[in-house]
Amino acid sequence: FDGDADRCLCVDENGEEVNGDHIIYIYGRYLKERGKLVGNKVVTTVMSNFGLYKALDEIGVEYEKTKVGDKYVYENMSANGYRLGGEQSGHIIFGDIECTGDGIMTSLRVMEVLRAERETLSQLCAPVKLYPQELVNVRVTDKDAAMSDEDVLASVGRAEEFLAGQGRVLVRASGTEPLVRVLAEAPTDELCAQANAIVLEALEPFKA
Structure with missing residues (x-):
């Protein structure tokens, strides 16, 4: 748990970290198999790993993507009546009983699945093969200008075209610093490095 216990991460029997993306997959599949996944959807943020979406696709679970922040996750859940959403960081919201993350409840619901499925945590998580990530923070003179620049926007498309459906590139401005992430x-x-290089080249004119 974190300091105020609204987030929960787990550790499997092999000592491997189980993050919020894993938990969304585990509980989403659990609900789907019991006909309780409202709208056949879970709610994630744009920072969830591409591997989560690949795993959800394989079991036929759909997903929404919101801005980063559990409040945006809950707004989407509340507006659409969805039962499960959360963030990679371990903020998980169970819409049938709560409107914000509760780490203790998250741990209990993970144990609920473990008991029902009679599988180890590593077995439950196995379908989620997390993709490598590379994050580059670029200090810029004007982040708004950079984020609205046509060449920068086009470079994201070129990078994703380069990845040919096997990954993604996400570009966003920091909310508190003169950075583009x-x-x-x-x-x-x-x-990852090759895809990022395409966008970084387009950001060169804006570097501080």
């Missing part, structure tokens, strides 16, 4: 996810570290 460039995140690539792909099957290998090398592909």
